[in-house]
Amino acid sequence: MQQAETISAIATARGEGGIGIVRISGERALSVADAVFRAACGKTLAETETQRAVYGRIVDESGAVVDEAIALVMKAPHSYTKEDVVELQCHGGAVALQKTLFLTWRAGARSAERGEFTKRAFLNGRLDLSQAQAVMDLIGAKTERSLKMAAGHLTGRFSGQIQAMRRDILGMIAHLEAAIDFPEDEVDEVVTDAIEKKVVDIRNKIRKMLDTAQTGRILKDGLLTAIIGKPNVGKSSLMNVLLREERAIVTDIPGTTRDSIEEFVNVGGVPLRIIDTAGIRKTDDVVERIGVSRARAYADEAGLILALFDGSQALTAEDEEILSLIRGKEAMVLLNKSDLPAVTTDEMIRDRTDLPVFPLSTATGEGLDKLEAAIAKRVYHGSEEGGEGGFVNDAKQAEILRRADGHLAAALRTIGAEMGLDFISIDLRSAWETLGELTGETVGEDIIQEIFSKFCIGK
The missing domain is CATH 3.30.1360.120 (Probable tRNA modification gtpase trme; domain 1)
Incomplete structure (x- = not known):
C-alpha cells in the first residue's frame, strides 16, 4: 500500500x-x-x-x-x-x-x-484503471443502460475479459520460452500450431469486443440526434414528448424556433443528445436564416437524423429538399399527425427514399413506442442487450484493443513465415503489454495523471 x-x-x-x-x-x-x-x-x-x-x-x-x-x-x-x-x-x-x-x-x-x-x-x-475510470461514468450515467455499463466496468466485468486474455498470452509466451530453452526437443511445429489456434481465438474475442465500441460510446456520451423538418411539422412537439416536459415553445406561427435547443433524452434506455432545430425554409428574416443554416449543419454532424414531415399535408418543395438533404445519412423519416386523415403516406415516402418510415402522432403518442424500439435496435446493431458491462465505452479503449490485435496479427504472420520462436514471443509480449494499458498495469505516471485530472475534486 x-x-x-x-x-x-x-x-x-x-x-x-x-x-x-x-x-x-x-x-x-x-x-x-x-x-x-x-x-x-x-x-x-x-x-x-x-x-x-x-x-x-x-x-x-x-x-x-x-x-x-x-x-x-x-x-x-x-x-x-x-x-x-x-x-x-x-x-x-x-x-x-x-x-x-x-x-x-x-x-x-x-x-x-x-x-x-x-x-x-x-x-x-x-x-484497476478501467474500474477507476468507471467511477466517473457511474456518476455521469444518463440512462439505466448507461448505468448498467458503468456498473459492469466498476465491478470488473470488462477488465476481467482483458485479464483473461493477458493470462492466455502470458501462458503462450511461457510455452515458447520453454521451447526455446530446450531446442533439442524439436517441437517447434507442434508449439506453433497450438499457439496459432490460441492467437486466432483471442483475436476473435477482441473483434467481438470492438463490435460493441460504437454502442458503448453512445451509451456513455449520448447519440447526437438532430430533429429537422420545415416549420410547423411538429419538431418542438416531438422534442417535448420525448422529454416528457414542455421544453420547446410550440405555436401555430411558422418560424417559432429560430435557434437550436439541445437536451439529453432517454429513449428506450439510450441517451440521445437531441437537438430541436429551426424549420428549414427560405426566409428573409436574418435571425431565422442563421437558425436554418445551423439546422443544416447539425444534419451533417448528427449521428442520427429524425426528419419530420406532416402526414396530413401534401409534400412540398421544401419537403423534397429535406429528403434530398438526408439521403445517404443515418436518418429516420417520421410522418407526424397520424391521428389526422393521411394525405402523405409512408408508401409515398418509400417511393422517394430507402430510409425507414415511422407514422406517429405527437398529439396522442401513437407510434412513439415503435420509434423508441427502432432507435434502440439501431444503436445496439448486433451488440448483445444485457451485456453492457463488458462493452468498450470510449475511443481510447478501442484504440488500445486495435493495437493489441495488430500485434497478434503480426504474430500470425511471423508463424506463417516460419521465423524463430523468439520472434513470435516478441509479438505476443507486445500484445500482452498493450492490453495491460487498459487495466493500468503497463502505463506510465503521465497517463495516469492525465486520466485522474479529468475527475471532479472529492472523488
Missing part, C-alpha cells in the same frame, strides 16, 4: 442540501479528524472501531461549535482508498462545509487534487 500525504476535500456537490461530506484520507486521517471533531461519547476517532458512525460536533481551534456532524470511520485497508478514511457528514450549507474543510487543512491535511481519492484506490490496488 502506498503511503502518502493526508488529503481532504468536499465530496458532495456544490449548493445547499440536507448533508454535505468532507472526506479525509491518509495515514493521519484519524488524527486530523480528531482535531476538528468531538464525539458525544467522549471517545476519539482513533479509539473507535472501523466501519462505525459516531455522532458529535465540528469545533474550531477555540472549541467553538461549527456544526453538528456524524463521523464515519473506515480504517485501512477497509476503505475506498485502502488508507485510513474519515468522512465528516455535516449539514449541507456551503459556509459550514468550507469552514470544516479549512479546519482539516489547519490540522495537517492538504487539499485533494482532482480524482486523487480514486487515484489512491488505483495505486493501492483496490481498483
Whole structure:
C-alpha cells in the first residue's frame, strides 16, 4: 500500500442540501479528524472501531461549535482508498462545509487534487484503471443502460475479459520460452500450431469486443440526434414528448424556433443528445436564416437524423429538399399527425427514399413506442442487450484493443513465415503489454495523471 500525504476535500456537490461530506484520507486521517471533531461519547476517532458512525460536533481551534456532524470511520485497508478514511457528514450549507474543510487543512491535511481519492484506490490496488475510470461514468450515467455499463466496468466485468486474455498470452509466451530453452526437443511445429489456434481465438474475442465500441460510446456520451423538418411539422412537439416536459415553445406561427435547443433524452434506455432545430425554409428574416443554416449543419454532424414531415399535408418543395438533404445519412423519416386523415403516406415516402418510415402522432403518442424500439435496435446493431458491462465505452479503449490485435496479427504472420520462436514471443509480449494499458498495469505516471485530472475534486 502506498503511503502518502493526508488529503481532504468536499465530496458532495456544490449548493445547499440536507448533508454535505468532507472526506479525509491518509495515514493521519484519524488524527486530523480528531482535531476538528468531538464525539458525544467522549471517545476519539482513533479509539473507535472501523466501519462505525459516531455522532458529535465540528469545533474550531477555540472549541467553538461549527456544526453538528456524524463521523464515519473506515480504517485501512477497509476503505475506498485502502488508507485510513474519515468522512465528516455535516449539514449541507456551503459556509459550514468550507469552514470544516479549512479546519482539516489547519490540522495537517492538504487539499485533494482532482480524482486523487480514486487515484489512491488505483495505486493501492483496490481498483484497476478501467474500474477507476468507471467511477466517473457511474456518476455521469444518463440512462439505466448507461448505468448498467458503468456498473459492469466498476465491478470488473470488462477488465476481467482483458485479464483473461493477458493470462492466455502470458501462458503462450511461457510455452515458447520453454521451447526455446530446450531446442533439442524439436517441437517447434507442434508449439506453433497450438499457439496459432490460441492467437486466432483471442483475436476473435477482441473483434467481438470492438463490435460493441460504437454502442458503448453512445451509451456513455449520448447519440447526437438532430430533429429537422420545415416549420410547423411538429419538431418542438416531438422534442417535448420525448422529454416528457414542455421544453420547446410550440405555436401555430411558422418560424417559432429560430435557434437550436439541445437536451439529453432517454429513449428506450439510450441517451440521445437531441437537438430541436429551426424549420428549414427560405426566409428573409436574418435571425431565422442563421437558425436554418445551423439546422443544416447539425444534419451533417448528427449521428442520427429524425426528419419530420406532416402526414396530413401534401409534400412540398421544401419537403423534397429535406429528403434530398438526408439521403445517404443515418436518418429516420417520421410522418407526424397520424391521428389526422393521411394525405402523405409512408408508401409515398418509400417511393422517394430507402430510409425507414415511422407514422406517429405527437398529439396522442401513437407510434412513439415503435420509434423508441427502432432507435434502440439501431444503436445496439448486433451488440448483445444485457451485456453492457463488458462493452468498450470510449475511443481510447478501442484504440488500445486495435493495437493489441495488430500485434497478434503480426504474430500470425511471423508463424506463417516460419521465423524463430523468439520472434513470435516478441509479438505476443507486445500484445500482452498493450492490453495491460487498459487495466493500468503497463502505463506510465503521465497517463495516469492525465486520466485522474479529468475527475471532479472529492472523488
